[in-house]
Amino acid sequence: MAKKAGKLPSTEREYVDVVIRDTEVTMQGLATPHTYTPEKKPFRFNQEQVEELALAVELDMNAMLTGPSGCGKTQLVLQTAAELGRPCVRFNCNGETRVSHLTGQMRPAMVEGALSLAFNAGDLTVAVREGYWVFFDEIDMASPNVTGVLHPVLEEGNRTMHIPETGETIKGHSDFRVFASGNTVGYRAKHRARFAGTGPLNSALLGRFGMVIACGYPSEEEEIERVLCHVPDLNPLYVNSVCRIAATLRKDKSFHTDFSTRSLIQWARIIEARNKDDFRSFELAILRKLESATDAKVAKKAVVKLFALEEDGEKESKP
Numbered sequence: 133m134a135k136k137a138g139k140l141p142s143t144e145r146e147y148v149d150v151v152i153r154d155t156e157v158t159m160q161g162l163a164t165p166h167t168y169t170p171e172k173k174p175f176r177f178n179q180e181q182v183e184e185l186a187l188a189v190e191l192d193m194n195a196m197l198t199g200p201s202g203c204g205k206t207q208l209v210l211q212t213a214a215e216l217g218r219p220c221v222r223f224n225c226n227g228e229t230r231v232s233h234l235t236g237q238m239r240p241a242m243v244e245g246a247l248s249l250a251f252n253a254g255d256l257t258v259a260v261r262e263g264y265w266v267f268f269d270e271i272d273m274a275s276p277n278v279t280g281v282l283h284p285v286l287e288e289g290n291r292t293m294h295i296p297e298t299g300e301t302i303k304g305h306s307d308f309r310v311f312a313s314g315n316t317v318g319y320r321a322k323h324r325a326r327f328a329g330t331g332p333l334n335s336a337l338l339g340r341f342g343m344v345i346a347c348g349y350p351s352e353e354e355e356i357e358r359v360l361c362h363v364p365d366l367n368p369l370y371v372n373s374v375c376r377i378a379a380t381l382r383k384d385k386s387f388h389t390d391f392s393t394r395s396l397i398q399w400a401r402i403i404e405a406r407n408k409d410d411f412r413s414f415e416l417a418i419l420r421k422l423e424s425a426t427d428a429k430v431a432k433k434a435v436v437k438l439f440a441l442e443e444d445g446e447k448e449s450k451p
Protein backbone atom coordinates (compact mmCIF):
# COMPACT_ATOMS: atom_id res chain seq x y z
CA MET A 133 0.00 0.00 0.00
CA ALA A 134 1.32 3.41 -0.93
CA LYS A 135 1.90 5.74 1.99
CA LYS A 136 0.67 9.34 1.87
CA ALA A 137 3.31 11.87 2.72
CA GLY A 138 4.53 15.31 1.78
CA LYS A 139 1.13 17.10 1.57
CA LEU A 140 1.59 20.81 1.05
CA PRO A 141 -0.94 23.62 0.96
CA SER A 142 -2.01 24.27 -2.58
CA THR A 143 -1.13 27.50 -4.35
CA GLU A 144 -1.58 28.39 -7.98
CA ARG A 145 0.73 25.51 -8.98
CA GLU A 146 -0.65 22.24 -10.24
CA TYR A 147 0.37 19.41 -7.94
CA VAL A 148 0.41 15.67 -8.59
CA ASP A 149 0.99 12.69 -6.33
CA VAL A 150 4.19 10.85 -7.24
CA VAL A 151 5.19 7.42 -5.93
CA ILE A 152 8.96 7.61 -5.51
CA ARG A 153 10.67 4.91 -7.57
CA ASP A 154 11.85 1.77 -5.68
CA THR A 155 9.70 2.78 -2.67
CA GLU A 156 6.09 2.87 -1.53
CA VAL A 157 6.25 6.51 -0.54
CA THR A 158 3.96 9.03 -2.23
CA MET A 159 4.98 12.67 -2.24
CA GLN A 160 3.49 15.73 -3.80
CA GLY A 161 5.23 16.83 -6.99
CA LEU A 162 4.63 19.47 -9.62
CA ALA A 163 2.65 18.54 -12.74
CA THR A 164 5.21 20.38 -14.87
CA PRO A 165 8.90 20.17 -13.93
CA HIS A 166 10.50 23.53 -13.15
CA THR A 167 13.57 25.03 -14.88
CA TYR A 168 15.46 24.49 -11.60
CA THR A 169 14.39 20.84 -11.24
CA PRO A 170 17.61 18.79 -11.03
CA GLU A 171 18.45 16.42 -13.85
CA LYS A 172 17.50 12.77 -13.29
CA LYS A 173 20.55 10.55 -12.74
CA PRO A 174 20.89 6.79 -12.12
CA PHE A 175 19.72 6.36 -8.54
CA ARG A 176 18.30 3.55 -6.41
CA PHE A 177 16.02 5.00 -3.70
CA ASN A 178 15.90 3.58 -0.17
CA GLN A 179 12.45 3.20 1.42
CA GLU A 180 13.48 4.32 4.91
CA GLN A 181 15.45 7.37 3.76
CA VAL A 182 12.64 8.53 1.46
CA GLU A 183 10.05 8.00 4.23
CA GLU A 184 12.10 10.24 6.53
CA LEU A 185 12.64 12.87 3.87
CA ALA A 186 8.92 12.87 3.02
CA LEU A 187 8.08 13.32 6.69
CA ALA A 188 10.39 16.34 6.91
CA VAL A 189 8.67 17.83 3.85
CA GLU A 190 5.22 17.10 5.27
CA LEU A 191 6.02 18.70 8.63
CA ASP A 192 7.90 21.63 7.07
CA MET A 193 10.98 20.63 9.04
CA ASN A 194 14.54 21.35 7.99
CA ALA A 195 16.36 18.06 7.40
CA MET A 196 20.05 17.56 8.10
CA LEU A 197 21.55 14.60 6.22
CA THR A 198 24.54 13.09 7.92
CA GLY A 199 26.78 10.20 7.07
CA PRO A 200 30.15 9.21 5.66
CA SER A 201 31.62 10.54 2.45
CA GLY A 202 30.04 9.36 -0.79
CA CYS A 203 27.09 7.50 0.75
CA GLY A 204 24.45 9.41 -1.24
CA LYS A 205 23.38 12.40 0.90
CA THR A 206 23.48 14.96 -1.91
CA GLN A 207 21.90 12.75 -4.52
CA LEU A 208 19.09 11.66 -2.19
CA VAL A 209 17.79 15.23 -2.05
CA LEU A 210 18.51 16.13 -5.68
CA GLN A 211 17.03 12.92 -7.08
CA THR A 212 13.92 13.20 -4.91
CA ALA A 213 13.44 16.73 -6.23
CA ALA A 214 14.02 15.38 -9.75
CA GLU A 215 11.33 12.70 -9.26
CA LEU A 216 8.90 15.34 -8.02
CA GLY A 217 9.70 17.97 -10.66
CA ARG A 218 10.48 20.34 -7.79
CA PRO A 219 12.91 23.23 -8.19
CA CYS A 220 15.94 22.67 -5.98
CA VAL A 221 18.89 25.02 -5.57
CA ARG A 222 22.14 23.61 -4.23
CA PHE A 223 24.66 25.75 -2.38
CA ASN A 224 28.13 24.27 -2.06
CA CYS A 225 29.25 25.77 1.22
CA ASN A 226 32.90 26.57 1.88
CA GLY A 227 35.00 29.06 3.83
CA GLU A 228 34.61 31.57 0.98
CA THR A 229 30.79 31.50 0.97
CA ARG A 230 29.48 35.00 1.73
CA VAL A 231 26.02 36.11 2.82
CA SER A 232 25.70 38.11 -0.40
CA HIS A 233 26.24 34.93 -2.46
CA LEU A 234 23.01 33.63 -0.96
CA THR A 235 20.84 36.68 -0.47
CA GLY A 236 22.02 38.93 -3.31
CA GLN A 237 23.66 42.32 -3.59
CA MET A 238 23.40 45.81 -5.03
CA ARG A 239 24.71 45.94 -8.59
CA PRO A 240 25.08 48.76 -11.14
CA ALA A 241 22.03 48.87 -13.40
CA MET A 242 20.48 51.26 -15.92
CA VAL A 243 17.34 52.75 -14.37
CA GLU A 244 15.32 55.05 -16.68
CA GLY A 245 18.42 55.70 -18.79
CA ALA A 246 20.69 56.55 -15.84
CA LEU A 247 23.31 54.35 -14.22
CA SER A 248 22.18 53.48 -10.74
CA LEU A 249 22.35 50.68 -8.18
CA ALA A 250 19.66 47.98 -8.05
CA PHE A 251 19.26 44.93 -5.84
CA ASN A 252 20.17 41.72 -7.62
CA ALA A 253 18.41 38.89 -5.74
CA GLY A 254 20.54 35.84 -4.90
CA ASP A 255 19.31 32.28 -5.39
CA LEU A 256 18.26 31.92 -1.74
CA THR A 257 16.08 35.02 -1.92
CA VAL A 258 14.40 33.71 -5.06
CA ALA A 259 13.98 30.26 -3.49
CA VAL A 260 12.32 31.64 -0.32
CA ARG A 261 9.96 33.80 -2.36
CA GLU A 262 9.12 31.25 -5.06
CA GLY A 263 9.01 28.10 -2.92
CA TYR A 264 12.02 26.12 -4.14
CA TRP A 265 13.82 23.46 -2.15
CA VAL A 266 17.30 24.53 -1.07
CA PHE A 267 20.17 22.24 -0.22
CA PHE A 268 23.15 23.53 1.76
CA ASP A 269 25.77 20.97 0.84
CA GLU A 270 28.64 20.56 3.35
CA ILE A 271 27.08 23.11 5.71
CA ASP A 272 29.82 22.33 8.27
CA MET A 273 32.24 24.15 5.91
CA ALA A 274 30.31 27.45 5.97
CA SER A 275 31.44 30.17 8.37
CA PRO A 276 29.23 30.97 11.41
CA ASN A 277 28.74 34.52 9.98
CA VAL A 278 26.88 32.98 7.08
CA THR A 279 24.91 30.35 8.96
CA GLY A 280 23.84 32.96 11.56
CA VAL A 281 22.06 34.94 8.84
CA LEU A 282 20.11 31.83 7.91
CA HIS A 283 18.33 31.55 11.27
CA PRO A 284 15.08 33.36 10.27
CA VAL A 285 14.98 31.31 7.05
CA LEU A 286 15.29 28.12 9.10
CA GLU A 287 12.41 29.05 11.44
CA GLU A 288 10.14 26.08 10.70
CA GLY A 289 6.54 27.18 10.14
CA ASN A 290 7.41 30.90 10.13
CA ARG A 291 10.18 31.42 7.63
CA THR A 292 11.20 34.96 6.75
CA MET A 293 14.14 36.62 5.11
CA HIS A 294 15.17 40.22 5.62
CA ILE A 295 16.94 42.05 2.81
CA PRO A 296 18.82 44.97 4.40
CA GLU A 297 19.60 46.49 0.98
CA THR A 298 15.90 47.03 0.18
CA GLY A 299 14.41 47.02 3.68
CA GLU A 300 12.08 44.24 2.54
CA THR A 301 11.13 41.19 4.65
CA ILE A 302 10.11 38.23 2.52
CA LYS A 303 7.73 35.61 3.89
CA GLY A 304 8.67 32.04 2.99
CA HIS A 305 6.50 30.39 0.30
CA SER A 306 4.59 27.35 1.58
CA ASP A 307 6.59 25.07 -0.76
CA PHE A 308 9.99 26.36 0.45
CA ARG A 309 11.99 23.61 2.18
CA VAL A 310 15.53 23.39 3.54
CA PHE A 311 17.94 20.45 3.49
CA ALA A 312 21.59 20.38 4.45
CA SER A 313 24.37 17.85 4.58
CA GLY A 314 27.50 17.52 6.65
CA ASN A 315 30.07 14.79 7.06
CA THR A 316 30.90 15.71 10.62
CA VAL A 317 27.56 16.48 12.24
CA GLY A 318 26.68 14.78 15.52
CA TYR A 319 28.40 11.52 16.38
CA ARG A 320 30.78 11.87 13.44
CA ALA A 321 32.23 15.10 14.91
CA LYS A 322 35.13 13.01 16.20
CA HIS A 323 36.11 12.44 12.54
CA ARG A 324 36.38 16.18 11.86
CA ALA A 325 40.16 16.03 11.50
CA ARG A 326 39.65 13.94 8.33
CA PHE A 327 37.43 16.57 6.69
CA ALA A 328 39.62 19.62 6.08
CA GLY A 329 37.77 22.94 6.23
CA THR A 330 34.89 21.74 8.40
CA GLY A 331 34.00 23.29 11.75
CA PRO A 332 31.58 22.43 14.53
CA LEU A 333 27.98 23.38 13.74
CA ASN A 334 26.85 25.70 16.48
CA SER A 335 24.03 24.22 18.50
CA ALA A 336 21.67 27.12 17.64
CA LEU A 337 22.01 26.15 13.99
CA LEU A 338 21.73 22.39 14.44
CA GLY A 339 18.76 22.93 16.79
CA ARG A 340 16.90 24.60 13.92
CA PHE A 341 16.96 21.35 11.95
CA GLY A 342 13.82 19.48 13.04
CA MET A 343 15.13 16.20 11.70
CA VAL A 344 18.41 14.39 11.17
CA ILE A 345 18.43 11.76 8.42
CA ALA A 346 21.28 9.32 8.95
CA CYS A 347 22.54 8.03 5.61
CA GLY A 348 24.97 5.22 6.29
CA TYR A 349 26.36 2.91 3.64
CA PRO A 350 23.67 0.50 2.41
CA SER A 351 23.45 -3.27 2.77
CA GLU A 352 25.57 -5.26 0.31
CA GLU A 353 22.45 -6.25 -1.70
CA GLU A 354 21.30 -2.65 -1.99
CA GLU A 355 24.76 -1.39 -2.87
CA ILE A 356 24.91 -3.90 -5.75
CA GLU A 357 21.68 -2.39 -7.10
CA ARG A 358 23.08 1.13 -6.63
CA VAL A 359 26.27 0.35 -8.54
CA LEU A 360 24.42 -1.61 -11.23
CA CYS A 361 22.25 1.35 -12.11
CA HIS A 362 25.45 3.23 -13.07
CA VAL A 363 26.91 0.33 -15.08
CA PRO A 364 23.84 -1.57 -16.32
CA ASP A 365 25.81 -3.42 -19.00
CA LEU A 366 28.60 -4.67 -16.75
CA ASN A 367 28.52 -8.36 -15.80
CA PRO A 368 26.76 -8.32 -12.39
CA LEU A 369 29.34 -10.79 -11.07
CA TYR A 370 31.97 -8.04 -11.22
CA VAL A 371 29.62 -5.71 -9.37
CA ASN A 372 29.00 -8.37 -6.73
CA SER A 373 32.76 -8.69 -6.22
CA VAL A 374 33.52 -5.00 -5.79
CA CYS A 375 30.59 -4.62 -3.37
CA ARG A 376 31.81 -7.65 -1.42
CA ILE A 377 35.22 -5.95 -1.00
CA ALA A 378 33.56 -2.77 0.31
CA ALA A 379 31.37 -4.74 2.73
CA THR A 380 34.40 -6.72 3.95
CA LEU A 381 36.64 -3.68 4.45
CA ARG A 382 33.94 -1.63 6.19
CA LYS A 383 33.65 -4.42 8.75
CA ASP A 384 37.43 -4.76 9.17
CA LYS A 385 38.49 -2.96 12.35
CA SER A 386 42.03 -2.44 11.01
CA PHE A 387 40.71 -0.48 7.97
CA HIS A 388 39.89 3.16 8.75
CA THR A 389 39.12 4.86 5.43
CA ASP A 390 35.51 5.56 4.36
CA PHE A 391 34.96 3.10 1.49
CA SER A 392 32.32 5.06 -0.39
CA THR A 393 29.63 4.04 -2.85
CA ARG A 394 31.19 6.73 -5.04
CA SER A 395 34.52 4.86 -5.20
CA LEU A 396 32.75 1.57 -5.95
CA ILE A 397 30.98 3.15 -8.92
CA GLN A 398 34.33 4.53 -10.14
CA TRP A 399 35.93 1.11 -9.79
CA ALA A 400 33.07 -0.60 -11.65
CA ARG A 401 33.25 1.97 -14.47
CA ILE A 402 37.00 1.39 -14.86
CA ILE A 403 36.47 -2.39 -14.96
CA GLU A 404 33.78 -1.90 -17.60
CA ALA A 405 35.92 0.41 -19.75
CA ARG A 406 39.01 -1.82 -19.54
CA ASN A 407 36.96 -4.99 -19.68
CA LYS A 408 39.24 -6.42 -16.98
CA ASP A 409 38.86 -6.74 -13.22
CA ASP A 410 42.61 -6.94 -12.72
CA PHE A 411 44.78 -5.45 -10.01
CA ARG A 412 45.37 -2.31 -12.06
CA SER A 413 41.65 -1.38 -12.08
CA PHE A 414 41.72 -1.63 -8.28
CA GLU A 415 44.90 0.45 -8.11
CA LEU A 416 43.45 3.17 -10.35
CA ALA A 417 40.15 3.51 -8.51
CA ILE A 418 40.97 2.63 -4.93
CA LEU A 419 44.49 1.83 -3.84
CA ARG A 420 46.24 5.04 -4.90
CA LYS A 421 43.72 7.11 -2.92
CA LEU A 422 44.42 5.37 0.37
CA GLU A 423 46.64 7.59 2.48
CA SER A 424 47.36 5.14 5.26
CA ALA A 425 49.92 2.41 4.52
CA THR A 426 48.05 0.06 6.87
CA ASP A 427 44.76 0.63 5.03
CA ALA A 428 46.50 0.05 1.70
CA LYS A 429 47.94 -3.23 2.99
CA VAL A 430 44.59 -4.43 4.35
CA ALA A 431 42.75 -3.47 1.15
CA LYS A 432 45.35 -5.15 -1.09
CA LYS A 433 45.14 -8.33 0.94
CA ALA A 434 41.33 -8.42 0.73
CA VAL A 435 41.29 -7.80 -3.02
CA VAL A 436 43.97 -10.32 -3.84
CA LYS A 437 42.12 -12.94 -1.78
CA LEU A 438 38.55 -12.22 -2.88
CA PHE A 439 39.32 -11.69 -6.55
CA ALA A 440 41.97 -14.43 -6.64
CA LEU A 441 44.30 -11.85 -8.21
CA GLU A 442 48.01 -11.70 -8.78
CA GLU A 443 49.35 -8.29 -7.71
CA ASP A 444 49.96 -6.26 -10.91
CA GLY A 445 48.70 -9.23 -12.85
CA GLU A 446 45.67 -10.57 -14.61
CA LYS A 447 42.84 -12.28 -12.82
CA GLU A 448 43.23 -16.04 -12.64
CA SER A 449 39.57 -16.87 -12.94
CA LYS A 450 36.39 -15.00 -13.77
CA PRO A 451 34.16 -14.05 -10.81
Ligand SMILES: Nc1ncnc2c1ncn2[C@@H]1O[C@H](COP(=O)(O)OP(=O)(O)OP(=O)(O)O)[C@@H](O)[C@H]1O
Nearest residue numbers: 174175176200201202203204205206207358393394
Ligand atom coordinates in the same frame (compact mmCIF):
# COMPACT_ATOMS: atom_id res chain seq x y z
N1 LIG B 1 21.20 5.35 -3.79
C1 LIG B 1 22.05 5.49 -4.79
N2 LIG B 1 21.84 4.94 -6.00
C2 LIG B 1 22.72 5.09 -7.00
N3 LIG B 1 23.85 5.81 -6.89
C3 LIG B 1 24.11 6.39 -5.73
C4 LIG B 1 23.24 6.26 -4.61
N4 LIG B 1 23.77 6.95 -3.56
C5 LIG B 1 24.91 7.49 -4.00
N5 LIG B 1 25.11 7.16 -5.31
C6 LIG B 1 26.23 7.58 -6.13
O1 LIG B 1 27.36 7.69 -5.28
C7 LIG B 1 28.07 8.90 -5.54
C8 LIG B 1 28.14 9.72 -4.26
O2 LIG B 1 26.86 10.22 -3.93
P1 LIG B 1 26.69 11.64 -3.23
O3 LIG B 1 27.52 12.67 -3.91
O4 LIG B 1 25.23 11.90 -3.12
O5 LIG B 1 27.31 11.30 -1.80
P2 LIG B 1 27.50 12.26 -0.54
O6 LIG B 1 27.10 11.47 0.65
O7 LIG B 1 26.81 13.55 -0.77
O8 LIG B 1 29.07 12.45 -0.54
P3 LIG B 1 29.96 13.63 0.13
O9 LIG B 1 29.86 13.44 1.60
O10 LIG B 1 31.34 13.38 -0.39
O11 LIG B 1 29.37 14.92 -0.34
C9 LIG B 1 27.35 9.59 -6.69
O12 LIG B 1 27.99 9.24 -7.90
C10 LIG B 1 25.96 8.98 -6.67
O13 LIG B 1 25.39 8.95 -7.94
Ligand SMILES: [Mg+2]
Nearest residue numbers: 205206269313
Ligand atom coordinates in the same frame (compact mmCIF):
# COMPACT_ATOMS: atom_id res chain seq x y z
MG1 LIG C 1 27.53 15.55 -0.86
